[in-house]
Amino acid sequence: MHQPPPEVDTLSPIDNINTRLVDSFVQRSLPDILAPLQATLTLRMTHPCRLALLWLDAQKTRIASRIDANGHEPISAENTPCRIDESVTLRECLAQDRPARQPDLKDPVIAWLTSDTCLPLVCLPLRRGKSPLGFLVIMHRASHPLNEATENELMTWLPMAASLVVREIDAIFGLFGAVRFARDFTLMRDTETGQHQLRLGGYAGLLAERLQSAHGLGDRFAPEIALYAPLHDIGKIGIPDEILLKPGSFDASERETMQAHVTKGSALIDRLIDDFGLTENPRIDTLRSIVAFHHEYLDGSGYPEGRMGDDIPLATRIITVSDIFDALTNVRAYKKPWSIDEAFDQLRKMAGKQLDKECVDAFVSERKQLTSLWNHYAAHGV
Structure with a gap:
């Protein structure tokens, strides 16, 4: 079943800033952004599992999608603990603007992320300026816990990875802004x-x-x-x-x-x-x-x-x-x-x-x- 096409702003075409379109565009671009970072992580870590990104909705109150190098999966609020206020880990990440190491597996969102083979190792908030975008999560194999030295190296590497992701997202928003400017200029003409x-x-x-x-x-x-x-x-x-x-x-x-x-x-x-x-x-x-x-x-x-x-x-x-x-x-x-x-x-x-x-x-x-x-x-x- 096809999704409906992007809607037209009913107020005024000249003010049509279709946030859903650019958000969709960014989400679908993120797997290609995460893939090389995950490849680098695989080279550096002995037993990594994967990178995942929890993307927030427009209101910044719940997780809208789970994204990794293989694609993105929209999240249904009906069957998933996806609200930020349901997760102590995510709330503290945003409030303190710092990574959460070894997040509590009893946290409902963290428990939802956990599988028989992969455990969340660290969760880091992503921001574009002051606006939160979501959370970068590194998962590792449950059967191969990292030693302290490797985990410390990972914590040094993680902020750089987050900066690279945000830089790529900035480039997409820059592209959208340029396109929107040109489009609106044409509307005026x-x-x-x-x-x-x-x-x-x-x-x-x-x-x-x-x-x-x-x-x-x-x-x-x-x-x-x-x-x-x-x-x-x-x-x-x-x-x-x-x-x-x-x-x-x-x-x-x-x-x-x-x-x-x-x-x-x-x-x-x-x-x-x-x-x-x-x-x-x-x-x-x-x-x-x-x-x-x-x-x-x-x-x-x-x-x-x-x-x-x-x-x-x-x-x-x-x-x-x-x-x-x-x-x-x-x-x-x-x-x-x-x-x-x-x-x-x-x-x-x-x-x-x-x-x-x-x-x-x-x-x-x-x-x-x-x-x-x-x-x-x-x-x-x-």
């Missing part, structure tokens, strides 16, 4: 373009979720696409109003100017990457490809490079299908909105030619949710 971008994030996120498992991309792919999708048309802020808002069709010169929004957008993204220090961020290539290739078609008839087939990344193919659907079903200065039936028929006609057939089929298969999402945006004026 042109309301329709901005609203189109917000809608596209919902459609593309839903389609990406439908496809990520089939392509072995992991569960952070969909939040990443939903985050980046609103920036696909950022280059339109560089198009003159008399062309961007023109009713009716373009002449050849105007069409060429309008198509330049792709190269202008790519240049803006490169500037954003440099200005926000995102050059080394491994997640930035997807954003680049979405902005640079979202008007490329599989048969080579698109622009600006005339790319074909697999030279167009999956993320971009997802954006293109979602983009066309939204453009067809909403009013433009040069056209009336098509019905949803007409839009789906057009996507089917383009499938296997200009558009990726797998993406179109998946999009059509989600018709019920897409229609519900479309109605939600229409009801909130987005």
